[in-house]
Amino acid sequence: MEQPGYYLATLRANAPLMQNITNKVAQNIAANVQLAAGASPAMVDNRAESAPFAQLADALSINIGTPDPETAGAMMDAAQVMNDRGCPWVLDPVGVGITGYRRDLAARLVALRPTVIRGNASEILTLVGAEAAASGVDSGDTVEAAEGAARELALRTGKVVAVTGPVDHVTDGTRAILVENGHPLMPKVTALGCALSALVAAFLVRQPPLEATVAALAYYGLAGERAGAGAAGPGSFQVRFLDALHAITPEDLNAGAKVRA
Numbered sequence: 001m002e003q004p005g006y007y008l009a010t011l012r013a014n015a016p017l018m019q020n021i022t023n024k025v026a027q028n029i030a031a032n033v034q035l036a037a038g039a040s041p042a043m044v045d046n047r048a049e050s051a052p053f054a055q056l057a058d059a060l061s062i063n064i065g066t067p068d069p070e071t072a073g074a075m076m077d078a079a080q081v082m083n084d085r086g087c088p089w090v091l092d093p094v095g096v097g098i099t100g101y102r103r104d105l106a107a108r109l110v111a112l113r114p115t116v117i118r119g120n121a122s123e124i125l126t127l128v129g130a131e132a133a134a135s136g137v138d139s140g141d142t143v144e145a146a147e148g149a150a151r152e153l154a155l156r157t158g159k160v161v162a163v164t165g166p167v168d169h170v171t172d173g174t175r176a177i178l179v180e181n182g183h184p185l186m187p188k189v190t191a192l193g194c195a196l197s198a199l200v201a202a203f204l205v206r207q208p209p210l211e212a213t214v215a216a217l218a219y220y221g222l223a224g225e226r227a228g229a230g231a232a233g234p235g236s237f238q239v240r241f242l243d244a245l246h247a248i249t250p251e252d253l254n255a256g257a258k259v260r261a
């Protein structure tokens with residue numbers, strides 16, 4: 001397995017063209033996170049353009065945080081194109097337990113077998129039909145409680161599942177890797193998880209999904225640690241976080257990543 005910095009260096013060398021179909025809250029932060037890391041984001045989420053643009057994009061991120069029927073169609077179309085092209089895509093099942101509409105949309109997307117599903121613990125539990133204690137889009141469950149669900153979901157799709165929280169858990173159903181980087185202010189900034197899912201998609205381009213996902217999570221968490229040291233609260237943290245994503249080098253990431261099997 002390559003060190004995490006290899007995947008960051010590759011992303012920056014290739015500046016992948018990213019298609020993002022994300023929620024109304026996350027649009028700006030997700031694009032800024034991808035830019036700070038070195039990718040090229042475009043929020044092409046309408047049904048007229050989503051499939052044609054998916055023909056051009058290197059990777060796709062889909063996020064169901066503020067769904068509507070039109071955008072849901074754009075999601076299904078773009079995911080199908082990425083599958084046909086053999087390109088990676090990420091599903092973020094934001095607030096999947098909120099309504100039956102959201103559960104049904106998530107199920108239809110999971111059936112298309114996303115390269116990576118990245119969610120909080122309650123979302124991953126809900127995807128396998130388990131009891132979850134979500135409060136809207138926020139998790140009410142521990143990452144540890146969702147480990148079995150992550151494994152089950154990974155085996156069902158044959159792909160990778162990442163559950164994030166104080167310690168992140170990434171699995172392909174066989175292997176499981178923990179990422180211990182992060183900072184308690186991260187869940188105090190809205191849509192930082194959504195932006196992470198978009199970033200994971202950029203790391204996946206022409207890379208092994210499990211390793212690339214772990215690298216993205218370690219990089220993100222390390223940026224959180226750097227931003228959190230000296231932040232006065234969520235506001236200054238968010239500004240410092242983008243600066244940290246931009247400043248971290250592949251060597252910094254290799255030195256600071258806290259990854260264990």
Ligand SMILES: Nc1ncnc2c1ncn2[C@@H]1O[C@H](COP(=O)(O)OP(=O)(O)OP(=O)(O)O)[C@@H](O)[C@H]1O
Nearest residue numbers: 120164165166182183184186187190191192193194
């Ligand atoms: N208590 C914590 N301590 C350290 N890092 C954390 C903590 N909570 C979350 N993180 C980190 O924050 C990032 C976002 O994960 P989180 O699980 O909060 O996403 P989320 O719930 O989907 O967020 P959102 O829906 O608001 O976008 C991840 O990198 C994760 O490791």
Ligand SMILES: Cc1ncsc1CCO
Nearest residue numbers: 023025065066094137191
């Ligand atoms: C707050 C919120 N509501 C729908 S999506 C979103 C962003 C965090 O998931």
Ligand SMILES: [Mg+2]
Nearest residue numbers: 094120193194
């Ligand atoms: Mg989320």
